[in-house]
Amino acid sequence: MSKALLDANFPRLIDGKTMHLNVLEGDVNPRILSVGDAGRGERISSYLENLQIINSTRGFITYSGTFEGVPVSIIVTGMGIPMMDFVVREATSVISSKVAMIRLGTCGALKPNTKPGSIILASSSRFISQNYSYPVGPAYNLSSKVHSDPDLFTIFKNQLISIFGSENVDEGVDLTCETFYSAQGRKDPRFDDCNENLIENMVVEEPEAAAMEMETFKLLHLASTSKGKIAATACMIGLLNRHTQELMDFSKLHDIERDAARAALMALIRYPLDN
Ligand code: R1P
Numbered sequence: 001m002s003k004a005l006l007d008a009n010f011p012r013l014i015d016g017k018t019m020h021l022n023v024l025e026g027d028v029n030p031r032i033l034s035v036g037d038a039g040r041g042e043r044i045s046s047y048l049e050n051l052q053i054i055n056s057t058r059g060f061i062t063y064s065g066t067f068e069g070v071p072v073s074i075i076v077t078g079m080g081i082p083m084m085d086f087v088v089r090e091a092t093s094v095i096s097s098k099v100a101m102i103r104l105g106t107c108g109a110l111k112p113n114t115k116p117g118s119i120i121l122a123s124s125s126r127f128i129s130q131n132y133s134y135p136v137g138p139a140y141n142l143s144s145k146v147h148s149d150p151d152l153f154t155i156f157k158n159q160l161i162s163i164f165g166s167e168n169v170d171e172g173v174d175l176t177c178e179t180f181y182s183a184q185g186r187k188d189p190r191f192d193d194c195n196e197n198l199i200e201n202m203v204v205e206e207p208e209a210a211a212m213e214m215e216t217f218k219l220l221h222l223a224s225t226s227k228g229k230i231a232a233t234a235c236m237i238g239l240l241n242r243h244t245q246e247l248m249d250f251s252k253l254h255d256i257e258r259d260a261a262r263a264a265l266m267a268l269i270r271y272p273l274d275n
Contacts, residue, residue: 010093018090021075022056028091029064029071031268032101033261034084036215040104041076043254044261048072060087070269074261077103081127081176081218088222092230100152100271101223101232102264104257107174107213108184109238110203114170116241116248119160119260120210122174122234123148125217128202129178139194140183142205145173146220149231156233156267163259172210174234175202176217184212185242199242211236231271235260 004014011019018024035041041061045051048065055061060083061076077087084103092099109120127143160169177183182191185198203209216234223232237256240247 084218103234107211107236121171125174148233159263
């Protein structure tokens with residue numbers, strides 16, 4: 001019975017909750033931090049006071065509360081652009097005002113001199129999709145660019161630099177990939193992925209490419225098509241460098257994550273939302 005739907009076009013359950021995030025009006029605040037990993041979400045939810053947690057059966061978790069007295073939400077988003085699509089559309093559907101959203105994720109770094117463990121800000125993003133009609137056309141396509149909200153980007157960048165120092169904060173074009181393996185140029189001899197030179201080719205096509213991950217393009221694209229409702233930006237922790245193959249010191253990951261989340265929350269509460 002609880003799965004009965006009120007609306008076929010934008011499904012709500014019979015109790016009025018959105019179908020996948022399981023949220024109602026009042027459950028999500030207009031300042032939203034999206035994280036991919038459930039452990040990351042739980043750890044950084046300790047920043048929030050007056051915490052309310054909403055689980056869903058689809059993997060999304062919404063933590064809402066206050067940060068320095070300002071209402072914010074942290075949403076565990078999962079991986080990939082369909083999950084980001086659910087989060088952006090359903091979370092903003094229960095908010096009547098303008099929304100500020102930041103993604104805090106992890107990525108592979110693409111610039112040869114980016115140190116693993118650095119923070120990489122996405123000034124813009126492009127999408128890499130596999131061409132399933134290949135060999136008609138190239139095996140992988142690179143979309144045109146969508147941009148971060150310039151004001152939110154600048155506020156966030158300043159917060160990150162004040163915490164990490166400018167030497168640990170990089171920026172550039174994010175490449176959001178359709179998949180983790182083939183579309184990020186990972187080699188798996190069991191499959192004909194036709195991705196032998198994917199990274200080399202993409203970096204030639206986009207010389208400012210700085211990060212490879214799986215969600216940012218969808219967030220920025222939806223923000224750019226939201227008719228002014230959503231301001232968005234993103235940063236990722238570079239777990240490894242795809243050029244040098246160097247890995248970060250993973251014993252530092254949770255500390256970096258905690259500090260980056262604090263920077264994101266500070267940026268979100270400083271961003272002016274004109275309702
Ligand atoms: C892959 O391991 C996942 O990690 C990255 C990718 O975008 C993908 O979601 O981001 P998160 O750490 O935010 O999940």
